[in-house]
Amino acid sequence: MEEKDSLILEAVERFMEKEVRPVARAMEQQDVYPAEIVEKMKAMGLFGAIIAEEYGGLGLSASTYTKVIERISAVWMSLSGIVNSHLIMAATVQRDGTEEQKQRFLPRFASGELRGGIALTEPDCGTDLQAIRTTARPDGDGYVVNGAKTWITNAYYGNCVALLVKTDPNARPAHKGMSLLIAEKGPGFAAPRKLEKLGYRGVDTAEFALENYRVPRDRLIGGVEGKGLQQILSGLALGRINVAARGVGVARAALQDALRYAQLRKTFGQPIAQHQAIQLKLADMATRVEASRLLVEAAARAYDSGERCDLEAGMAKLFASEAALANATEAMRIHGAYGYSKELDIERYYRDAPLMVIGEGTNEMQRIIIARQLLARFPA
Numbered sequence: 571m572e573e574k575d576s577l578i579l580e581a582v583e584r585f586m587e588k589e590v591r592p593v594a595r596a597m598e599q600q601d602v603y604p605a606e607i608v609e610k611m612k613a614m615g616l617f618g619a620i621i622a623e624e625y626g627g628l629g630l631s632a633s634t635y636t637k638v639i640e641r642i643s644a645v646w647m648s649l650s651g652i653v654n655s656h657l658i659m660a661a662t663v664q665r666d667g668t669e670e671q672k673q674r675f676l677p678r679f680a681s682g683e684l685r686g687g688i689a690l691t692e693p694d695c696g697t698d699l700q701a702i703r704t705t706a707r708p709d710g711d712g713y714v715v716n717g718a719k720t721w722i723t724n725a726y727y728g729n730c731v732a733l734l735v736k737t738d739p740n741a742r743p744a745h746k747g748m749s750l751l752i753a754e755k756g757p758g759f760a761a762p763r764k765l766e767k768l769g770y771r772g773v774d775t776a777e778f779a780l781e782n783y784r785v786p787r788d789r790l791i792g793g794v795e796g797k798g799l800q801q802i803l804s805g806l807a808l809g810r811i812n813v814a815a816r817g818v819g820v821a822r823a824a825l826q827d828a829l830r831y832a833q834l835r836k837t838f839g840q841p842i843a844q845h846q847a848i849q850l851k852l853a854d855m856a857t858r859v860e861a862s863r864l865l866v867e868a869a870a871r872a873y874d875s876g877e878r879c880d881l882e883a884g885m886a887k888l889f890a891s892e893a894a895l896a897n898a899t900e901a902m903r904i905h906g907a908y909g910y911s912k913e914l915d916i917e918r919y920y921r922d923a924p925l926m927v928i929g930e931g932t933n934e935m936q937r938i939i940i941a942r943q944l945l946a947r948f949p950a
């Protein structure tokens with residue numbers, strides 16, 4: 571790791587401990603959007619973490635970026651979503667955009683002047699993206715977009731998304747008629763409603779209504795129609811590695827809290843950490859953290875090498891998100907009644923962890939992706 575990367579990791583860790591940890595519990599419970607924290611994250615350059623330096627970003631590798639995300643998520647997982655959904659949009663423009671789009675948008679994404687995420691999911695479909703109904707009809711030198719999106723991270727307070735649409739609703743197979751647009755909020759494009767959630771609070775998740783929203787043609791990512799699904803699926807590889815890194819962060823936080831508590835809490839004359847039943851839990855929790863981290867590192871290395879990494883990203887996402895869920899549950903059991911208290915962080919891990927099982931492709935779908943890749947790589 572370069573010295574620059576180590577300095578960034580230290581700065582993130584200091585920032586999370588000093589400025590975020592003291593306020594995270596209350597802001598999360600009240601579902602307050604962390605506006606000041608977001609401004610500081612902009613100043614630290616985190617909105618350009620994986621954007622190349624020539625376009626104003628920090629130019630971090632996925633390997634270093636996942637370490638940033640683990641550190642953020644070990645303190646407050648929601649903040650990692652504010653950065654990551656945004657960076658999936660940025661990574662898609664960086665990889666598939668025209669040179670004009672890169673020069674025009676990447677510096678504004680890196681500074682956080684334009685901030686947002688990816689708008690794929692609709693009221694009637696999430697996993698089956700080829701069933702989307704939002705259309706972009708050619709009109710003069712652009713498109714007129716109509717439809718609805720839901721469950722979009724950063725939709726309420728952000729101002730720009732990579733928007734998945736059908737430019738040819740009659741295409742068969744459907745993905746040949748799907749395109750991705752860089753869509754800035756404006757007339758006909760509003761986020762009227764923030765959604766109430768179990769966890770992942772503080773970060774905004776909202777619905778979009780698109781009514782005769784006009785997009786210039788030069789916002790079509792890559793300048794060619796029919797490539798949108800392929801472009802966003804490549805972007806989701808980074809998203810999955812990121813969700814896996816979030817899983818490591820939450821699983822580690824749950825382990826650290828449980829380790830500490832188990833040595834302080836006594837029953838029957840000794841710390842509960844001395845009871846074998848608790849030791850078995852701690853051992854499994856620690857093993858999950860280490861195994862998840864190794865899978866994340868392997869997936870990030872594959873991503874950095876430019877190889878296709880669906881298999882590695884899928885395995886990391888599947889295992890690390892399940893590890894976060896299992897560790898949160900075990901930390902709650904170890905804490906007894908205090909695990910159920912709003913005065914500790916355990917109940918937050920317990921509410922945050924399921925998102926990682928669902929988001930960026932459910933874990934059912936990850937298993938299917940892993941199996942398909944295995945069959946393709948190892949034909950009989």
Ligand SMILES: Cc1cc2nc3c(=O)[nH]c(=O)nc-3n(C[C@H](O)[C@H](O)[C@H](O)COP(=O)(O)OP(=O)(O)OC[C@H]3O[C@@H](n4cnc5c(N)ncnc54)[C@H](O)[C@@H]3O)c2cc1C
Pocket residue numbers: 655687688689690691694695696697698720721722723724767770775925928929930931932933934935938
């Ligand atoms: C807090 C939050 C934030 C989110 N942020 C975003 C965002 O920023 N942008 C965005 O576009 N979306 C976002 N999403 C949506 C998320 O990506 C979807 O919820 C997810 O892709 C699953 O889609 P669905 O909810 O429609 O479930 P469905 O697709 O309806 O699936 C329902 C169930 O069926 C299973 N299933 C579906 N198909 C198959 C199959 N072929 N084989 C086996 N099982 C199957 C699924 O695994 C799941 O268990 C967010 C969701 C949440 C909760």
